[in-house]
Amino acid sequence: MDAKQFSKKSPGRVVRVTTTWGGDHAFIPDPLPPNWEFPAALWPLLSDVKQQIGILEGLGRNLPNPGILLRPISDREAIRSSRLEGTFASPKELVLFELQPRESKSEDDPANHQREVFNYRKALDHGTNSELPISLRLMRELHQILLTGVRGRDRAPGEFRRIQVGIGGGRFIPPPAEQVTPCLGLLESYIHTESTSFDPLVECFLAHYQFETIHPFIDGNGRVGRLLLAIMMQQNCKLSMPWLYLSEFFEQHRDEYMSCLFNISVKGSWTEWIEYCLRGTLWQTQETIRRCENLRAIREEYLKRITSGGGSARLVQIVEDIFISPFIRVVDLPERLGVSYPTAGTDLQRLVDAGILEELPNERPKLYYAPEVFRISYDTLDGD
Numbered sequence: 001m002d003a004k005q006f007s008k009k010s011p012g013r014v015v016r017v018t019t020t021w022g023g024d025h026a027f028i029p030d031p032l033p034p035n036w037e038f039p040a041a042l043w044p045l046l047s048d049v050k051q052q053i054g055i056l057e058g059l060g061r062n063l064p065n066p067g068i069l070l071r072p073i074s075d076r077e078a079i080r081s082s083r084l085e086g087t088f089a090s091p092k093e094l095v096l097f098e099l100q101p102r103e104s105k106s107e108d109d110p111a112n113h114q115r116e117v118f119n120y121r122k123a124l125d126h127g128t129n130s131e132l133p134i135s136l137r138l139m140r141e142l143h144q145i146l147l148t149g150v151r152g153r154d155r156a157p158g159e160f161r162r163i164q165v166g167i168g169g170g171r172f173i174p175p176p177a178e179q180v181t182p183c184l185g186l187l188e189s190y191i192h193t194e195s196t197s198f199d200p201l202v203e204c205f206l207a208h209y210q211f212e213t214i215h216p217f218i219d220g221n222g223r224v225g226r227l228l229l230a231i232m233m234q235q236n237c238k239l240s241m242p243w244l245y246l247s248e249f250f251e252q253h254r255d256e257y258m259s260c261l262f263n264i265s266v267k268g269s270w271t272e273w274i275e276y277c278l279r280g281t282l283w284q285t286q287e288t289i290r291r292c293e294n295l296r297a298i299r300e301e302y303l304k305r306i307t308s309g310g311g312s313a314r315l316v317q318i319v320e321d322i323f324i325s326p327f328i329r330v331v332d333l334p335e336r337l338g339v340s341y342p343t344a345g346t347d348l349q350r351l352v353d354a355g356i357l358e359e360l361p362n363e364r365p366k367l368y369y370a371p372e373v374f375r376i377s378y379d380t381l382d383g384d
């Protein structure tokens with residue numbers, strides 16, 4: 001790492017380190033909060049963001065079943081956050097993997113990527129439902145879930161690193177390993193200190209920078225950091241459910257994401273980073289509001305279609321379920337709904353006739369999906 005890039009405004013210190021690749025320099029961030037003031041010019045943006053978050057929370061709370069929104073947005077977060085690190089699974093692959101998880105047969109089996117994205121979703125569920133406050137233990141648990149059964153399993157799942165690592169081919173070198181636990185301890189205390197200096201949402205972005213800069217694991221730092229960001233945003237914005245994620249925006253503006261993080265360390269560019277995150281939150285919140293309204297409208301339309309055709313309570317239940325998972329197999333229904341296999345088949349055929357489901361050709365066991373629900377839930381995620 002080029003120590004000369006660090007100016008006097010850098011919020012930390014550069015130290016010499018000996019690494020497996022020779023002598024180098026590493027950066028140790030100062031504890032939060034930074035010596036920086038939230039600029040007045042960003043107040044209007046922050047206020048717009050807060051207003052949109054309020055609208056989203058209101059819409060979400062009034063959903064008859066919050067799962068219809070939670071499922072697609074947490075899937076989208078898992079897909080985008082993993083994609084940022086070069087792990088690719090399409091929405092269809094992810095949903096099908098969840099219906100029928102499978103072991104990978106080789107290093108380049110797509111099941112490796114699918115499991116990684118699936119694990120991200122599991123870690124997200126774990127983190128957002130956990131009784132634990134944000135703590136070093138929760139960080140390790142998220143890391144453990146993320147790397148269970150995937151290619152990174154030899155990379156110390158659930159353990160903080162004991163070796164020096166670098167980011168971006170050595171462009172940035174995070175603190176020496178022995179500094180990881182003390183730096184994280186200070187970050188944890190900061191997260192739990194009621195602050196009067198910054199808005200609680202802004203604090204989430206400060207903490208995300210700090211976590212990434214400490215880079216506590218050998219692998220998976222980007223993803224664990226974004227999981228923590230989602231958990232913090234839910235807590236700090238007092239959301240009833242985890243409606244708010246940023247990975248989609250980060251992925252679309254990847255270079256800016258990386259350069260903002262780097263520029264804080266070398267020259268204390270906090271304003272640039274906070275503005276970037278606020279823009280991202282505004283965009284992402286508006287996207288989710290749009291998706292929520294579309295899903296709600298189509299659900300109402302389907303329920304009307306079924307009830308006007310004399311549909312049973314069971315058909316209504318199946319329709320509710322396709323909003324949670326838009327792929328559905330006949331074999332799963334007898335147990336779930338307490339009916340025979342032929343009755344389940346007839347039910348799904350009625351939904352095909354109503355224009356709600358389509359059968360996917362050449363699939364055994366028989367597989368149906370709801371194309372419109374799928375499109376609204378996962379649009380703009382190419383790969384399908």
Ligand SMILES: Nc1ncnc2c1ncn2[C@@H]1O[C@H](COP(=O)(O)OP(=O)(O)OP(=O)(O)O)[C@@H](O)[C@H]1O
Pocket residue numbers: 084085166167168172212213217218219220221222223224225258261262263265
């Ligand atoms: N200059 C930087 N300073 C701090 N954090 C950075 C910097 N550049 C990138 N990052 C963060 O590091 C993450 C990538 O880290 P790295 O390439 O080491 O991958 P990793 O630890 O294997 O994590 P994952 O497997 O989730 O990518 C990015 O997603 C970003 O969050």
